Amino acid sequence: MGKTVQDYHTQPLLTAAVRDEFWERYIRLAQDVVIPYQYETLHDRVEGAELSHAIANFEIAAGRKTGEFHGFVFQDSDVAKWLEAAGYSLSIRRDAELERKADGIIELIAEAQQPDGYLNTYFTIKEPGKRWTNLNDCHELYCAGHFIEAAVAYAEATGKEKLLQIMCRMVEHIESVFGPGEGRLKGYDGHQEIELALLKLYRYTGEARYLELSQFFIDQRGQQPHFLQQEWEQRGQLSFWGGSRMEQLDLKYNQSHLPVREQTEAVGHAVRAVYMYTAMAELAALTGDEALHQACVRLWDNLADKQMYLTGGIGSTHAGEAFTFDYDLPNDTVYAETCASIGLIFFARRMLMLAPQARYADVMERALYNNVLGSMAQDGKHYFYVNPLEVWPQACSCNPGKHHVKAERQGWFGCACCPPNVARLLTSLNQYIYTVHSDVLYANLYIGSELETELGGTAVRIEQTSSFPWEGAVKLTVHPAEAAEFGVALRLPSWSTGMEIRVNGASLAAAENMENGYRVIRRVWSEGDIIEVMIPMEAHRVYAHPNLRADAHRTAIQRGPLVYCLEGADNAEPLSSIMLSRQGGFKEVFDEALPGGAVAVAAEGWRTEAGSWTGGLYGRERAPRKPVTVRAVPYYLWGNRGSGEMTVWVAESGV
Amino acid sequence: MGKTVQDYHTQPLLTAAVRDEFWERYIRLAQDVVIPYQYETLHDRVEGAELSHAIANFEIAAGRKTGEFHGFVFQDSDVAKWLEAAGYSLSIRRDAELERKADGIIELIAEAQQPDGYLNTYFTIKEPGKRWTNLNDCHELYCAGHFIEAAVAYAEATGKEKLLQIMCRMVEHIESVFGPGEGRLKGYDGHQEIELALLKLYRYTGEARYLELSQFFIDQRGQQPHFLQQEWEQRGQLSFWGGSRMEQLDLKYNQSHLPVREQTEAVGHAVRAVYMYTAMAELAALTGDEALHQACVRLWDNLADKQMYLTGGIGSTHAGEAFTFDYDLPNDTVYAETCASIGLIFFARRMLMLAPQARYADVMERALYNNVLGSMAQDGKHYFYVNPLEVWPQACSCNPGKHHVKAERQGWFGCACCPPNVARLLTSLNQYIYTVHSDVLYANLYIGSELETELGGTAVRIEQTSSFPWEGAVKLTVHPAEAAEFGVALRLPSWSTGMEIRVNGASLAAAENMENGYRVIRRVWSEGDIIEVMIPMEAHRVYAHPNLRADAHRTAIQRGPLVYCLEGADNAEPLSSIMLSRQGGFKEVFDEALPGGAVAVAAEGWRTEAGSWTGGLYGRERAPRKPVTVRAVPYYLWGNRGSGEMTVWVAESGV
Structure with a gap:
């Protein structure tokens, strides 16, 4: 049938x-x-x-x-x-x-x-x-x-x-x-x-x-x-x-x-x-x-x-x-x-x-x-x-x-x-970590793991170690049952600006052999071959498409795969008073005090002080803004330190 | 009972x-x-x-x-x-x-x-x-x-x-x-x-x-x-x-x-x-x-x-x-x-x-x-x-x-x-135009009108002419049945920065005798006495209290009693792409083509061009902004020229 x-x-x-x-x-x-x-x-x-x-x-x-x-x-x-x-x-x-x-x-x-x-x-x-x-x-x-x-x-x-x-x-x-x-x-x-x-x-x-x-x-x-x-x-x-x-x-x-x-x-x-x-x-x-x-x-x-x-x-x-x-x-x-x-x-x-x-x-x-x-x-x-x-x-x-x-x-x-x-x-x-197409193994998520599969007709074990989400250092150790040719494809994340790859210590040109966002390494692999991947993970700004009206004139902070947010626990409320400096840099510090430990981001910004406001509900003069250090934490941690305001998108200064 | x-x-x-x-x-x-x-x-x-x-x-x-x-x-x-x-x-x-x-x-x-x-x-x-x-x-x-x-x-x-x-x-x-x-x-x-x-x-x-x-x-x-x-x-x-x-x-x-x-x-x-x-x-x-x-x-x-x-x-x-x-x-x-x-x-x-x-x-x-x-x-x-x-x-x-x-x-x-x-x-x-307390007549709204009442024991007729809402020229002509002392109180609108007053051609110091927002003129009034009021009416910016989160980092335009808005009929959509220049001035023109005729305001601003956007839904680079002339019309006229976007509050550039 x-x-x-x-x-x-x-x-x-x-x-x-x-x-x-x-x-x-x-x-x-x-x-x-x-x-x-x-x-x-x-x-x-x-x-x-x-x-x-x-x-x-x-x-x-x-x-x-x-x-x-x-x-x-x-x-x-x-x-x-x-x-x-x-x-x-x-x-x-x-x-x-x-x-x-x-x-x-x-x-x-x-x-x-x-x-x-x-x-x-x-x-x-x-x-x-x-x-x-x-x-x-x-x-x-x-x-x-x-x-x-x-x-x-x-x-x-x-x-x-x-x-x-x-x-x-x-x-x-x-x-x-x-x-x-x-x-x-x-x-x-x-x-x-x-x-x-x-x-x-x-x-x-x-x-x-x-x-x-x-x-x-x-x-x-x-x-x-x-x-x-x-x-x-x-x-x-x-x-x-x-x-x-x-x-x-x-x-x-x-x-x-x-x-x-x-x-x-x-x-x-x-x-x-x-x-x-x-x-x-x-x-x-x-x-x-x-x-x-x-x-x-x-x-x-x-x-x-x-x-x-x-x-x-x-x-x-x-x-x-x-x-x-x-x-x-x-x-x-x-x-x-x-x-x-x-x-x-x-x-x-x-x-x-x-x-x-x-x-x-x-x-x-x-x-x-x-x-x-x-x-x-x-x-x-x-x-x-x-x-x-x-x-x-x-x-x-x-x-x-x-x-x-x-x-x-x-x-x-x-x-x-x-x-x-x-x-x-x-x-x-x-x-969710790997997929395979023909004889190419695709690393989709950089999560420390051990995989046993067959590639190019050979049983292969792949060990992955990863410092995600805090650092972008990833290492894949390849253990084929016997030397065999197959591909290993490493995803270049959309948030990254590039990645460095070494195979057994030798640098590969990262831009080569990019296929649909993966760096494909095809070669004969032998026991213990090591792929080292370094994806620079720095806090950076993200902007939304101009048609996305809710995020107009705002920016968000992302670091690696993590989207960041501002919380009332770290910044005076209302959070809407905060504006990030267009030019300001970010300072990234791993903070053990955050639940589970996490990289926090300090950013230069400005805040409107309600205390300096001279109008009633509306007024002719904008309240002056003062420089302030803004602190952002990973979005996934929000709301773990009491109830307060939170925002992912923050206004940004400048034209 | x-x-x-x-x-x-x-x-x-x-x-x-x-x-x-x-x-x-x-x-x-x-x-x-x-x-x-x-x-x-x-x-x-x-x-x-x-x-x-x-x-x-x-x-x-x-x-x-x-x-x-x-x-x-x-x-x-x-x-x-x-x-x-x-x-x-x-x-x-x-x-x-x-x-x-x-x-x-x-x-x-x-x-x-x-x-x-x-x-x-x-x-x-x-x-x-x-x-x-x-x-x-x-x-x-x-x-x-x-x-x-x-x-x-x-x-x-x-x-x-x-x-x-x-x-x-x-x-x-x-x-x-x-x-x-x-x-x-x-x-x-x-x-x-x-x-x-x-x-x-x-x-x-x-x-x-x-x-x-x-x-x-x-x-x-x-x-x-x-x-x-x-x-x-x-x-x-x-x-x-x-x-x-x-x-x-x-x-x-x-x-x-x-x-x-x-x-x-x-x-x-x-x-x-x-x-x-x-x-x-x-x-x-x-x-x-x-x-x-x-x-x-x-x-x-x-x-x-x-x-x-x-x-x-x-x-x-x-x-x-x-x-x-x-x-x-x-x-x-x-x-x-x-x-x-x-x-x-x-x-x-x-x-x-x-x-x-x-x-x-x-x-x-x-x-x-x-x-x-x-x-x-x-x-x-x-x-x-x-x-x-x-x-x-x-x-x-x-x-x-x-x-x-x-x-x-x-x-x-x-x-x-x-x-x-x-x-x-x-x-x-x-x-709604006038109220009276004791022998003082309070002009609350500047609307051309004719009032007959009694003030200071005398029948009085007050003619008001007003160029509101387009200009701030108001004239009150006082017709008492006989010369009599009473007060005429002129409201200084909250949106104004001051007003000039002349009684029978002679300037009064505007700041004198201000009582709860009214300039009170007490004198003996005779037939045909004329009060001329000039309230400067210029387009200006309005800001909201810092606690009013929805309007943070935004400004609105007001001119006289009229709040202004931006419409899709005058400005390319999305309107959220527009930012008013912090320093830019306003140009005010009476436009006969607007329904009933109205003063439109042209303002210097910037707009994010969706065409220059290089990301997908989100990206690392903010789309460049180009200088643009923004046009605002009185809020009360919105939606009379077809369906489109409208906004009263507009982002403002600068820190």
């Missing part, structure tokens, strides 16, 4: 082992704090935290106890994301206790699965007759997708395939409901996720039918007659949320306004968008579908060149957690949801599978070191859902237009999507 | 006849376009306009026809505001046709009045059993207040008291329901308005009971036990709007969070706030209630010194059409409702009754010449409800946080409060 795995192009996915002081601290935080803490919240055992009821829902669905379903219709996905993170964690470090907990939950899931393979506690407990009647709102395939991701991660880490079998049965059930065949629904989920998950299942199992089901969902989206529209009309134009009648279904919200190949702009709910683009890109990579590839490039270009914050945040509005339009990137009413940046990293990784272009890795790095890393407090227990680039705490509480922006990280959320998403990204960070 | 009119201080209200080229054009627009147009909309005879159904509701309540109530619960007030404007219009210019129309409506109102005096079509038609059960939401007293204002205006203009009698009967009914007596409600309206209206009724009739009922409503507000809170609990915590249960009643929304004398900050719905402050100030002026006076001063100071836009707009957020907090004045997510600025003008006029302080008149002038005047298109048929200081049209349509801001004036509104409010203000502008 279907094609086999051999019919598709299966690029190897490279998973390194992270050996990096900077990142291991965060990975351990995810392992030691986030995963155990979330396990407790899923079981409603954390005092003061909002009730999750996610495990309780499964216990009820499994018949272990009686009770009502509670939580969001997609509450199950929290359990899935935890299991996925647990899987990655176990792949890094075996942990009998964690494995026992995960096995226990998987046992529970097995009991909650229905005889026909169906798995979803909401529809099992609360609306058993209504399965698959509201794809637009009810996240059934979305939840299934997350369990598939968990199943693959857990199987890869532990070799245990119980959850995988559960999910294969669920997919079989899905295949009986959806698909091109007669009497099957020509539908797809309101919240994309199953598409990318099925591709993971395909890669793990080699079963082409999973790829093809993913392809069906992707191809079906936005086709006429419009499935979600028809479904909505059939249920009397009611929304699941509150059951109220809606004037109109917003098809852009879930990117079903057009067939995916015809889409050219990032629109709608940002997380849904990037989850979909991720699946599209991977599918294009697997199938060689050039039209799909080009659609991905168009969407990428729109997103990265016109709708992305400097921190790698995406989504300019709270309303619908959505993109708005080109160059509309307000810093203070921003959304920039943590999960959306994580999804952007997923998307970037798939684009790197399609084509080795450093610009994809640039965005991946930007989102990782700034928006995503900044979303988590240094204690691993507090999170930003929204990641603003400018905060005035009083406005967050007193101006309703900014109520969605929090000046302090929150404990956990009623819709707790971000913390487990951070956990699963950190514990799978080892998958 | 109650006190008589003699017991209260009844300051004369001075009504001049406007003889002013600039303003008469707008007054005629109100008379010739707005009032006739609104009459048609009230009768649902304007094609394409949203149905009003306001007259139809009265016809149904009057038993002239059958049908359902339609529109807002406060739909009646549109009829009242029209009648009030018609009254003012008739006081300026008799018009048999208009009077016939008004008499017809009054006849209809009489028929709709219930046997017990009650008047409100919503509760008469739709919920007859529910009168006075939801003061918080249902606007019964609010509507009554507007009809009282109409009744007084119409009686003053025409001598016809039919509507006045209707409303006196309604007030009698209200007195039977509300008041200190046993069994009466200790309540007040959710939307303030009746308070200020009853004081007008008191002034017209001399009946102290009307003042005392107003005083009851004002004093009762915010007292414990909390009337609106109790009422809300009694109806099951339901809101009238949609009937949904609310978590909490927002008492700040309608300024009932505290007794009025204890309030210190402008909070909540801005129109409600200023309508209440208006009544408080007038009541304090009438009763000499010093505690109330001080509360008004505190609220004024907070509002004018910390929560007012440069254009005289108030209300920083769409949510609840409300104030937010000190110095929070975002230019693009602004509310600054037209009606709120009109209410601010009402409030300012009452503050001028309490004390002759030029700062009250400064705000009145600011709101009048900018926010209010700008709300109306030059055709009199299109209006802004929200008056932004910065507009990017695409953001208004594509960013939901700005959907409430329109880049173009709209035809009419479902909630059509602003156009009739503009009409009634313009047609009663003659009441």
Whole structure:
């Protein structure tokens, strides 16, 4: 019937082992704090935290106890994301206790699965007759997708395939409901996720039918007659949320306004968008579908060149957690949801599978070191859902237009999507460092690590040490099983002005053999060959495109991959009174006192003194400015030293 | 029983006849376009306009026809505001046709009045059993207040008291329901308005009971036990709007969070706030209630010194059409409702009754010449409800946080409060020019006019000619019935740097006898004495208080009372690319081509050229700036030359 795995192009996915002081601290935080803490919240055992009821829902669905379903219709996905993170964690470090907990939950899931393979506690407990009647709102395939991701991660880490079998049965059930065949629904989920998950299942199992089901969902989206529209009309134009009648279904919200190949702009709910683009890109990579590839490039270009914050945040509005339009990137009413940046990293990784272009890795790095890393407090227990680039705490509480922006990280959320998403990204960070095309290994992220793979027909081990993000010294030691010719491509980051490369001590001309932002070194490699890379990392100014109105006449500071910000903890408020000197230099000092230790930047600037102001609310004379030393710290650290103002973009003096 | 009119201080209200080229054009627009147009909309005879159904509701309540109530619960007030404007219009210019129309409506109102005096079509038609059960939401007293204002205006203009009698009967009914007596409600309206209206009724009739009922409503507000809170609990915590249960009643929304004398900050719905402050100030002026006076001063100071836009707009957020907090004045997510600025003008006029302080008149002038005047298109048929200081049209349509801001004036509104409010203000502008304290006449607005009053025991006629807003030449000719001593006080506007004054050709030292912002000239005046005032009117820069974060490092241009703005029609977009030169001068030219003719300002500046930008969305090099001549036009004219960007605040070069 279907094609086999051999019919598709299966690029190897490279998973390194992270050996990096900077990142291991965060990975351990995810392992030691986030995963155990979330396990407790899923079981409603954390005092003061909002009730999750996610495990309780499964216990009820499994018949272990009686009770009502509670939580969001997609509450199950929290359990899935935890299991996925647990899987990655176990792949890094075996942990009998964690494995026992995960096995226990998987046992529970097995009991909650229905005889026909169906798995979803909401529809099992609360609306058993209504399965698959509201794809637009009810996240059934979305939840299934997350369990598939968990199943693959857990199987890869532990070799245990119980959850995988559960999910294969669920997919079989899905295949009986959806698909091109007669009497099957020509539908797809309101919240994309199953598409990318099925591709993971395909890669793990080699079963082409999973790829093809993913392809069906992707191809079906936005086709006429419009499935979600028809479904909505059939249920009397009611929304699941509150059951109220809606004037109109917003098809852009879930990117079903057009067939995916015809889409050219990032629109709608940002997380849904990037989850979909991720699946599209991977599918294009697997199938060689050039039209799909080009659609991905168009969407990428729109997103990265016109709708992305400097921190790698995406989504300019709270309303619908959505993109708005080109160059509309307000810093203070921003959304920039943590999960959306994580999804952007997923998307970037798939684009790197399609084509080795450093610009994809640039965005991946930007989102990782700034928006995503900044979303988590240094204690691993507090999170930003929204990641603003400018905060005035009083406005967050007193101006309703900014109520969605929090000046302090929150404990956990009623819709707790971000913390487990951070956990699963950190514990799978080892998958984002390298990609391979033919016999060239591409180093996308400079993260200390150890990789074992095959290049040029030879088994190769690559050790990477990196002083990122504080210094730009990177060393790759190549250990081929035997001397062999292959390429090693080193990404020249977009923030750098050049890099020095030495192979076994001999300088290479950096400008040579630049291909799409990588310096490609092709040679015969022997045991112990050393590539030394030095990327100058100096604090520098960044400016925004003149059409980006919110950042006009402002500058930001960046150093290496890190975007910097000003905080009230270091600079007198209001921060808006500060102006950086156009000509002034920067002084960079590693400050142990900053959480975890970090390079702080001192800059020359000017500040308007409210004390010298002679007008009322308005006046004819500008208050005099006094020279001041401005202190900037990495954006990812903001809000770890009490509540106060923060800004990434700062006015700059001069014409 | 109650006190008589003699017991209260009844300051004369001075009504001049406007003889002013600039303003008469707008007054005629109100008379010739707005009032006739609104009459048609009230009768649902304007094609394409949203149905009003306001007259139809009265016809149904009057038993002239059958049908359902339609529109807002406060739909009646549109009829009242029209009648009030018609009254003012008739006081300026008799018009048999208009009077016939008004008499017809009054006849209809009489028929709709219930046997017990009650008047409100919503509760008469739709919920007859529910009168006075939801003061918080249902606007019964609010509507009554507007009809009282109409009744007084119409009686003053025409001598016809039919509507006045209707409303006196309604007030009698209200007195039977509300008041200190046993069994009466200790309540007040959710939307303030009746308070200020009853004081007008008191002034017209001399009946102290009307003042005392107003005083009851004002004093009762915010007292414990909390009337609106109790009422809300009694109806099951339901809101009238949609009937949904609310978590909490927002008492700040309608300024009932505290007794009025204890309030210190402008909070909540801005129109409600200023309508209440208006009544408080007038009541304090009438009763000499010093505690109330001080509360008004505190609220004024907070509002004018910390929560007012440069254009005289108030209300920083769409949510609840409300104030937010000190110095929070975002230019693009602004509310600054037209009606709120009109209410601010009402409030300012009452503050001028309490004390002759030029700062009250400064705000009145600011709101009048900018926010209010700008709300109306030059055709009199299109209006802004929200008056932004910065507009990017695409953001208004594509960013939901700005959907409430329109880049173009709209035809009419479902909630059509602003156009009739503009009409009634313009047609009663003659009441805002002068105030009197003892034997001193205070010129608050420089508007060509003719006033007849009594000063120093003598009948006096004062002719004013004014070249405002384009030039600062003002001439007052004094015609006392016989030579008499009294004072004439000339306001030194806050935007001016001084003024020259000549009396019968002889210069006065301008700095002498300055009292609270007025130059007071006390002397014996004889027939034909001439005061010439020259207030230099030059375009100049304005800066905002350093705490006003939205305007940091920016400047605005003002000339005389007019705030200026940049528009896409005159300057290449994005306007954010423009920076004014710190040192550059301004060139002022009267441009006949601008709607109605206006002084445009040319300024030296710099603009960032998007064409010279070498980065992607972000880059290391700032795009070069090129010198450019920037053109600014009066804010009130914005949006009359097609849709485009607009900004009041512009970046400024230099340290």
